[in-house]
Amino acid sequence: xxxxxxxxxxxxWIVVLSVASCGFPRLSELTDGGTTGDGRPPSQSLELLFGxxxxxxxxxxxxxxxxxxxxxxxxxxxxxxxxVSDWWNHTIRKITSAGVVSTLLSGTEDTITTGGCWGVSLPxxxxxxxxxxxxxxxxxTIRKITxxxxxxxxxxxxGVSGSADGTGAAARFNTPSGVAVDNADNVYVSxxxxxTIRKITTAGVVSTLAGTAGTFGNDDGTGAAASFSFPxxxxxxxxxxxxxxxxxxxRKITxxxxxxxxxTDYAAFxxxxxxxxxxxxxxxxxxxxxxxxxxxxxxxxxGVVSTLAGAIGEPGSADGLGAAARFYTPAxxxxxxxxxxxxxxxxxxxxxxxxxxxxxxxxGSATVSDQVGGTGYASPLGTIxxxxxxxxxxxxxxxxxxxxxxxIRKVDxxxxxxxxxGxxxxxxxxxxxxxxxxxxxxxxxxxxxxTYVTDGLTLRKVTPDxxxxxxxGxxxxxxxxxxxxxxxxxxxxxxxxxxxxxDVYVIDQNTIRKVTxNRxxxxxxGxxxxxxxxxxxxxxxxxxxxxGIAVxxxxxxYAAExxxIRKVTxxxxxxTLAGVPGMSGRTDGVGGAVRFNYLTSIATDNAGNAYVTDExxTIRKVTxTGMTTTIAGADGIRGILLGASPRFSxxxxxxxxxxxxxxxxxxxxxxxxxxVR
Numbered sequence: 001x002x003x004x005x006x007x008x009x010x011x012x013w014i015v016v017l018s019v020a021s022c023g024f025p026r027l028s029e030l031t032d033g034g035t036t037g038d039g040r041p042p043s044q045s046l047e048l049l050f051g052x053x054x055x056x057x058x059x060x061x062x063x064x065x066x067x068x069x070x071x072x073x074x075x076x077x078x079x080x081x082x083x084v085s086d087w088w089n090h091t092i093r094k095i096t097s098a099g100v101v102s103t104l105l106s107g108t109e110d111t112i113t114t115g116g117c118w119g120v121s122l123p124x125x126x127x128x129x130x131x132x133x134x135x136x137x138x139x140x141t142i143r144k145i146t147x148x149x150x151x152x153x154x155x156x157x158x159g160v161s162g163s164a165d166g167t168g169a170a171a172r173f174n175t176p177s178g179v180a181v182d183n184a185d186n187v188y189v190s191x192x193x194x195x196t197i198r199k200i201t202t203a204g205v206v207s208t209l210a211g212t213a214g215t216f217g218n219d220d221g222t223g224a225a226a227s228f229s230f231p232x233x234x235x236x237x238x239x240x241x242x243x244x245x246x247x248x249x250x251r252k253i254t255x256x257x258x259x260x261x262x263x264t265d266y267a268a269f270x271x272x273x274x275x276x277x278x279x280x281x282x283x284x285x286x287x288x289x290x291x292x293x294x295x296x297x298x299x300x301x302x303g304v305v306s307t308l309a310g311a312i313g314e315p316g317s318a319d320g321l322g323a324a325a326r327f328y329t330p331a332x333x334x335x336x337x338x339x340x341x342x343x344x345x346x347x348x349x350x351x352x353x354x355x356x357x358x359x360x361x362x363x364g365s366a367t368v369s370d371q372v373g374g375t376g377y378a379s380p381l382g383t384i385x386x387x388x389x390x391x392x393x394x395x396x397x398x399x400x401x402x403x404x405x406x407x408i409r410k411v412d413x414x415x416x417x418x419x420x421x422g423x424x425x426x427x428x429x430x431x432x433x434x435x436x437x438x439x440x441x442x443x444x445x446x447x448x449x450x451t452y453v454t455d456g457l458t459l460r461k462v463t464p465d466x467x468x469x470x471x472x473g474x475x476x477x478x479x480x481x482x483x484x485x486x487x488x489x490x491x492x493x494x495x496x497x498x499x500x501x502x503d504v505y506v507i508d509q510n511t512i513r514k515v516t517x518n519r520x521x522x523x524x525x526g527x528x529x530x531x532x533x534x535x536x537x538x539x540x541x542x543x544x545x546x547x548g549i550a551v552x553x554x555x556x557x558y559a560a561e562x563x564x565i566r567k568v569t570x571x572x573x574x575x576t577l578a579g580v581p582g583m584s585g586r587t588d589g590v591g592g593a594v595r596f597n598y599l600t601s602i603a604t605d606n607a608g609n610a611y612v613t614d615e616x617x618t619i620r621k622v623t624x625t626g627m628t629t630t631i632a633g634a635d636g637i638r639g640i641l642l643g644a645s646p647r648f649s650x651x652x653x654x655x656x657x658x659x660x661x662x663x664x665x666x667x668x669x670x671x672x673x674x675x676v677r
Contacts, residue, residue, distance in 0.1 A: 044632065046646035049662070049669045056349045056666060057649040058089045059639030064365045066101035067639040067649065068093065071344040071351060071364075073126035073136070073179070073332045074277070082334075082342055082362075083134050084351060085123035089638060092123060092136060092145065095351060101363050104134070105145055125179035125234070125332070127187070135187050137176040142189060142200065154187070155206050163194045163213035171206035173198070174213075178234035178278070178332075180242070188242050190231035197231060197244060197253060209242070210257050218249060218266060226259035233278035233288065233332065245275035245288050250299050262286065263303045271297075271305060271312075277332035281339055289330035289343060296330065296343065296354065308341075309359050317348045317366035325359035327352070328366070387653060387664045388443040388451060390464070395669065396420065396451055398440035406437040408451065408462060420451075421466040427455060427475040428468075435468035438475065442495035442549075446502045454493040459506060459515055471504070472521050480511070480528035488521035491528060495601075499551040510543045512559060512568060524557065525568050533564070533581035541574035544581065548602040548653075550610065558610045560602040563595070565610060565622055577610075578626040586615075586635050591626040597635075601653040603661075611661060613651045619661065619672065632661075632672055640665060646672060 057067025071093075073085035080097035083104065092105040125137040132147040141156035155171045162172025174193030181187050187200040188209070196211035210226045217227030233245040242253040249264035249272070265272040273292035280286045284301035287308060295310035309325045316326025328347030335341050341354040342362065350364035388396045395411040407422030424436030441454035449464040458473035472488045479489030495507045504515040511526035525541045532542030548560035557568040564579035578594040585595025597615035604610050610622040611631075618633035632646045641647035653664040661672040 044646065045644055045673045046632070046640075046642050047671045047673065048642060049671050056088070057639030058086070058091070058637060059641075059647075060093075060102050062101070063099045063363055064361060066093075066095075066363045068349045068351070068364045069638055069649070070346050070349060071331065072124045072346060074334050074342050074344040074351065075127045075134070076334050076336045076342060077128045077132055078130070078337070080336060082351065083126055083128060084344060085126040085136055085138075087122055087124065087346070090122065092126070092134065095363050099363060105149065105151060125177050125190070127179040127181045129181045129185040129187075130183065131185070135179050135181065137173075137179050137189065140173050140176070142173070142176060142179065142187065155200050155204055161193065163191075163196070163208075165198075165207050167206065168204040171200075177232050178244070180234045180236045182236040182240050183238065184240075188234050188236060190234040190244055192231055195228045195231060197228070197234070197242065210253050210259050218246070218261070218264070220251075220259050220261055222259070223257040226253075226257075232276045235278050235280045235286070237280045237284065238282065243278055243280050243286050245278040247275060248272040250275070250278070250286055250288060250303075262301075263299045263305050277330065277334075277344065279333045279335040279341065281335055287333055287335065287341055289327075289333050291329040291331060291346070294327045294329065296327070296333065296341070308357065309354055315347065317345075317350070317361075319352075319360050320358070322357050386441065386443040386453075387669065388445045389655070389662070390445050390449045390451070391447070392449070396443060396445065398437075398443065398453065406440055406455075407433075408437070408440070408453070421462050421468050427458065427470070429470055430468055432466040435462075435466070437468075441493065442507070444496040444498045444504065446498045447500065448502070450502075452496050452498060452504050454490075454496055454506065457490050457493065459490070459493060459496070459504065471519055472515050480508075480523070482513075482522050484521070485519040488515075495547070495549045497549045497551045497557070499555055500553060501555075505549055505551060505557055507546045507549050507559070510546065512543070512546075512549070512557060525572050525574050533561075533576075535566075535574050535576055537574070538572040541568075541572075547600050548612070550602045550604045552604045552608045553606060554608070556608070558602055558604060560599040560612055562598055565596075565599075565602070565612065565626075578622045578628050588620075588629050590628070594622075594626070594628040596620070603655045605656040605659075611654055611656055613654055613663075617648055617651070619648075619651065619654060619663070640668065640670070642670075 056069040059067040068086050069088040071084050072087035076082050082095040084093040086093050091103050094104045095101050123136045123138040127135050134145040136143045139158050140161050142154045144154040145151050156173045157169050161174045164172040173191050176189045177192040178190035185202050189198040191198050194213040197209045199209045200206050211228045212224045215227050219227040229247040231244050231246050235243050240255045244251045248266050250262040252262050253259050275288045276291045277289040286299045288297050293312045294315045296308045298306050298308045310327045311323050315328040318326040327345050330343050331346035332344040343352040345352050348366035350366050351362045353360050353362040397409045399409045405423050408420045410418050410420040421435045422437050423433035426436045427438045428436035438456040444452050451462040453460050459471045461471045462468050473490045474486045478491050481489040490508050492509045493506045497505045502517045506513045510531050512524045514524045515521050526543050527539045531544040534542040545562040550558045555570040559566045563584050564581045565577045567577045568574050579596045584597050587595040600613050602612045608624045612620050614620050618630050621631050622628045633648045638649045640649050648665050651663045651665045655662045663670045
């Protein structure tokens with residue numbers, strides 16, 4: 001059977017890392033070592049400090065060596081080769097029957113590739129026809145990729161939505177999701193935004209098989225009289241009947257457009273919650289993935305529902321038989337001629353195989369977290385929102401406990417995990433587990449080992465003994481007022497940094513706020529509610545898309561915007577140090593000649609150099625004069641690679657310690673030795 005589907009399942013990790021000393025190599029243990037002509041050190045090495053280096057990436061290879069980033073569609077051809085739409089990597093991947101993963105097509109944000117073909121941008125549903133041609137739902141179009149790699153737009157227009165039927169470019173789609181192909185090579189599309197099912201002939205003629213654009217519902221009927229809620233996955237059986245996963249229902253459509261419901265749980269949502277991928281075997285059994293309940297269901301031709309693999313509401317990555325296996329937001333499934341089922345396990349960034357009810361990981365590697373406490377990294381949330389380190393080398397991680405309360409975990413240099421503070425519901429001052437947090441954001445640690453966190457609309461302080469107090473702001477009371485302690489107001493405090501005097505700097509939407517050690521809050525630069533890119537003094541300056549903040553030894557603040565680095569003196573004078581706001585790219589150079597793609601964090605060293613993570617795959621260095629070089633990683637190439645040629649999957653944060661750089665990448669914390677003796 002030829003099937004596939006999609007689900008936009010991933011939430012981007014935004015990670016901020018602030019480390020005071022961390023117990024890693026000190027400046028006295030390191031030497032500068034000089035640099036090469038391109039600014040890279042003559043020797044460098046990337047090491048794993050703790051965590052797991054599985055998870056999102058973009059690396060070809062065999063089996064679990066390969067890396068994916070949010071696979072959203074999967075299909076299998078008659079020879080057993082699997083094609084995958086690798087959503088966040090903007091690529092189409094191929095897995096041979098021997099488990100060898102390669103990249104069939106790549107692109108970024110719908111640009112034209114160097115080979116002259118159209119690239120792919122956030123591809124979702126995918127299917128293959130009898131001749132081996134692959135069809136992909138991508139950016140309001142259906143693309144066709146021949147076995148020779150020739151790419152054309154089969155129907156629709158890139159980036160243009162609509163519901164019109166027609167031939168080729170005359171047709172319009174609105175967020176097409178699933179794609180399937182029948183034995184006559186007709187293509188079927190679940191047009192999710194229009195809530196319709198579309199058919200495309202081999203000549204590229206698009207028609208609406210069932211549903212009416214813009215009409216929401218779950219009515220059975222013929223053609224336009226039927227209605228759909230959120231049609232996602234789609235598949236076709238050997239006689240041409242189409243099956244659709246429609247939110248909490250499995251629907252069947254005959255060649256004449258007659259729609260019936262095979263199974264539904266709209267009333268209670270106790271079985272189905274968010275059906276995504278769907279496949280059908282040779283005797284009419286359908287298999288559906290539920291991304292919200294993390295399960296794979298089997299639905300017989302008579303509508304009897306059973307759980308094939310996974311456990312309802314229990315995410316994970318474990319292989320095993322039936323209910324012992326775990327998935328994390330499975331997005332798409334397909335089935336081969338031997339009734340083996342393949343799952344695009346989106347949240348785990350893996351491709352799973354189900355044979356006789358036994359689940360194995362075919363390709364990719366999931367990020368695995370240990371249980372709370374003991375040795376190893378612990379994160380029931382499955383993501384790192386921010387990380388900081390103290391002078392003793394302990395690492396602080398915002399997390400949640402088993403009851404869902406927000407806590408701060410402390411991981412020592414041996415990987416032992418304890419709870420420093422948090423566990424009570426709500427925003428509560430107190431000691432240890434008697435304290436409570438609501439929504440932790442940025443984290444920073446001062447020279448005395450005190451931890452500062454943004455928590456909802458407040459700034460909280462946690463001593464090394466776990467004593468939590470509210471330093472500034474008041475829970476649930478937004479505003480922009482300066483003042484002392486709880487009299488001050490924040491609109492949306494996010495990232496934080498601490499200077500040598502233990503003054504704290506906070507990104508608050510499009511302003512930079514300063515909080516002194518005696519709790520006096522002032523606005524250092526920017527004006528609340530005003531965005532822009534103007535340099536200037538204090539309130540005359542404008543910021544937009546602030547993502548990271550750091551402070552040097554002289555008290556200068558460095559703010560990372562999406563495409564630029566801004567410098568703010570202690571007097572509030574703002575200049576653009578490197579890059580140009582609103583202009584993205586990948587160019588090293590000086591000042592305004594520099595182009596950044598998407599900055600997410602920033603840190604400074606003792607010499608006043610700034611280091612940034614750019615577009616999640618590179619580390620860039622910016623000198624006090626604005627000279628920018630790329631020191632590690634490769635643009636657009638994801639997948640953690642330890643050793644002398646470092647690669648990153650999703651480096652969302654970094655900190656500088658001596659001549660080394662600590663990098664948070666997914667659920668791993670890495671040490672980049674930069675010019676080590």
